[in-house]
Amino acid sequence: MFDINQLVRENVKKLVPYSSARDEFSGAAKVFLDANENSLGSPIPEQYNRYPDPHQVKIKEMISSIKGVPAKNIFLGNGSDECIDLLYRAFCNPGKDNVIITPPTYGMYEVSAHVNDIEVRRASLTRDFQLDLEKIEELVDGNTRIIWLCSPNNPTGNAIHHESIEMILNNVDALVVIDEAYINFSRHQSFIRELTEYPNLVVLQTLSKAWGLAGLRVGMAFAGEPVIEILNRIKPPYNISQPTQELAIRALRETEKVNEEIRQIVKMREALALALSHLPGVQRVYPSDANFLLIKMDRAREVYEALLTAGIVVRDRSRVALCEDCLRITVGTVEENEALLAFLNKRG
Numbered sequence: 001m002f003d004i005n006q007l008v009r010e011n012v013k014k015l016v017p018y019s020s021a022r023d024e025f026s027g028a029a030k031v032f033l034d035a036n037e038n039s040l041g042s043p044i045p046e047q048y049n050r051y052p053d054p055h056q057v058k059i060k061e062m063i064s065s066i067k068g069v070p071a072k073n074i075f076l077g078n079g080s081d082e083c084i085d086l087l088y089r090a091f092c093n094p095g096k097d098n099v100i101i102t103p104p105t106y107g108m109y110e111v112s113a114h115v116n117d118i119e120v121r122r123a124s125l126t127r128d129f130q131l132d133l134e135k136i137e138e139l140v141d142g143n144t145r146i147i148w149l150c151s152p153n154n155p156t157g158n159a160i161h162h163e164s165i166e167m168i169l170n171n172v173d174a175l176v177v178i179d180e181a182y183i184n185f186s187r188h189q190s191f192i193r194e195l196t197e198y199p200n201l202v203v204l205q206t207l208s209k210a211w212g213l214a215g216l217r218v219g220m221a222f223a224g225e226p227v228i229e230i231l232n233r234i235k236p237p238y239n240i241s242q243p244t245q246e247l248a249i250r251a252l253r254e255t256e257k258v259n260e261e262i263r264q265i266v267k268m269r270e271a272l273a274l275a276l277s278h279l280p281g282v283q284r285v286y287p288s289d290a291n292f293l294l295i296k297m298d299r300a301r302e303v304y305e306a307l308l309t310a311g312i313v314v315r316d317r318s319r320v321a322l323c324e325d326c327l328r329i330t331v332g333t334v335e336e337n338e339a340l341l342a343f344l345n346k347r348g
């Protein structure tokens, strides 16, 4: 039986969390002399002299109603990247524990592991970019704390089969983190509905992609209450700034607009995929459930360099195992996609 307490680091279990001025008094008052803020105000017209809500109650309420997940199952980070780091700090003992990643995948799982001195074990995806379940099973041991899965996966663009993720959720005593940064562009269902089913499941989403707020830095972790409570214990008290909270609240009212953009981007992705597949030198355009395309082409590195001279930046993945000769291209505006295609056409 999975027991989260067996995964939590001893120092995290024991620590007394920082209690902020905002924690110790949260009622209604007229005079706030408890937090050493500058009561005279900020030097700019916008007033940010007060500390923000450490629990981000309003944003969580809105996310709760959009996602259909109770607020107590939501944690917010300064980007998903903070959630990733906090998961290491809560559950992985430096120099002792290990995690499993499934390359080619998002780089931060590994970078953050190294920052936290955690061993990374690699179970490469199969040729069709799916999980190698046997390999994962072989790598898991008593010190495996997290299995990082990314679906739809970056940089391959495909979704991981639901059943194989379920297989892992059902058969390991580690946390299984599913990074769903691109889920809004996918035909496949989120795992967010299955939180009650799996105490070891953590789902990561973000406002950086479909919500168009990469500059704002808001990442979301969805999990059972025990996991969320632990993340709350160790997070910096004011990890989401006041302007970020205000802007996120404004953005979260615009679900209609965002959904319309998602439909548009998916349509443009399919049009771009088709156009790219007809270009000379393009060997393959991989199917995508995200807002980018992975394409395999002749002399990918040279093409990347040539695009740069035209001021067009794509991501060169040609030296990544299983992505040899591949470029990763984000779906742009109509004009940007046309510029890309025109350049590649002329060059071919």
Ligand SMILES: *Cc1c(COP(=O)(O)O)cnc(C)c1O
Pocket (backbone or CB within 6 Å): 078, 079, 080, 081, 082, 106, 150, 154, 179, 181, 205, 206, 207, 208, 209, 214, 217, 218, 219
């Ligand atoms: C872009 C991306 C994120 C987003 O990270 P933020 O820190 O929330 O901006 C997370 N995971 C993957 C796989 C991504 O590609």
